[in-house]
Structure formats: structure tokens, C-alpha cells
Amino acid sequence: MTDSDALLATVDGPVARLTINRPERMNALNGDVSLAIRAVLDDWAHRDDLRVVVLTGAGGSFSTGADITDIATHAGGGESAVDEADAISIISNGSDLARSVRAIPVPVIAAVDGAAVGVGASLALGADLVYATSRAYFLFPFVTIGLMPDGGASMLVAASIGRARANALLMLGEKFRASTAFDAGLITEVLDDEPALRARVDEVVAQLVAKSSAALRTTKAASDAITMAAFETALAEEMAGQTRLLQSPEFQQTLAAFTKHHR
Known part of the structure; x- marks a missing residue:
């Protein structure tokens, strides 16, 4: 178990599980949590004893992505613009998080219940196998607040569902319910509810553990x-x-409105 209650990491033999545990924030990712996730995944990437990694979120959400409260803090509570250094720091969190997921040499499973939004969706879709409940959804709302998808989403989505469907998801900010995401080829399977999701993921974990580790890694x-x-x-x-857009007047207006609403 990690020291932070916001992140639960366990290793049971060849199986590693990482749970984002900020249910009161729908598992939004601030800078500290992102760094903690990366530290755990980077450690696991160098372990020869692991066969599979499972990523999930606690409390009925996978992750709603970057915590805008954290971004507003970088901008002096939303009253000043995000400067270039802070913009680079913010976007680097998402990029490095995506890299850490993809650096795991063994199969990575994402178990998605509820919201997978923004970089939270990128985190889920960066996995090798994605299982979701019927109430889960995937959303990239960046364009509606003057930003662009990040965390590798511009490539991950198009690679899975093709350019036309990807543009609808990324440019129009359409919400993809689990059934739509499955039909489009974005995720692996849809389960009825969270208990069914857990049971199915455990079943797949057992199947992977029984296979040749060398064959899985090479494949x-x-x-x-x-x-x-x-x-x-x-x-x-x-x-x-994204570095340019985080410094734009449009996003500055979004931050100011958010800060005013949450005072």
C-alpha cells in the first residue's frame, strides 16, 4: 500500500493493482496524485515478477481527469494567466502519465466504472485491455474549454476507432457511452455492473497469469x-x-469563471 490514501497500490504475486482513490473528487488527478501514479508504474515497469497490471478508480468513477482546482492554483487562484513554465508542467503531467502506462511491458487492464474524462480517459485507453460497466462513459471535453486532448488521446483514439469517429469524440467533445465505445472498437468488453466488471477482470487476470510471460511481453x-x-x-x-492553449485568453476566461463559481 502506498503512503497516500489518494492512491492504493498492491502487489499479490504476479498481479499488481492500482486504484485512484479520490471519490470525493470523482478521482480527478492533481499534480501530486499524477506523480504518485507515475512513480508506482515506473517501479512496476522494472519488475520481472509481474504478469499483469490492473488500473481502476474507487467510488463509482474511473477518473475525471486533470483537477481544474489544481490548474487554477497555478494561475493564482484563476486571477492571472497560466505562464509558460506552469503550462509545460501541467501538460507534462499528462504526457508522462501516458508514457508510464505504456512503459509497462506486461498486459495492462483498465477496469472502468462511471466517468473516464480527459486525461482520465487517456489513462484508461492507454491500457491494453479495457473493460467497462454499462454505465461507464468516455469524454474528452477539452475543446469546450479552449483546450485540446492530451495524454496521447490524439493518437490512442484514432488508432482504435479510425479518424472519422475519433474526430467526433475529440473535436465535438461527444460523450461515448460504454456500449457506443464498444461498438466503435474503443474498448474490449461491456459488463452489466461493477460486481460483474470485477468478476470479469479477475477472470482475465487469471487467464493472463497462466500464460507465458515471455510470450505476452514479446507479443x-x-x-x-x-x-x-x-x-x-x-x-x-x-x-x-496545449502549452499555447493553456495560456490563451479563452482558457483564462474558463479559469476565471470556474474560480468565481467555486468561491
């Missing part, structure tokens, strides 16, 4: 070499674009 590496070839390019484009 994943070969698949990633083709399907994830543009990953770093996408992260670089997101870094440049």
Missing part, C-alpha cells in the same frame, strides 16, 4: 511497434499545442 512489444508508432509524435504535438 505486446510487437503490437506496440506497429499500433503505437506515432505515440511520441502525438505527445510532442499535444505538448506544443
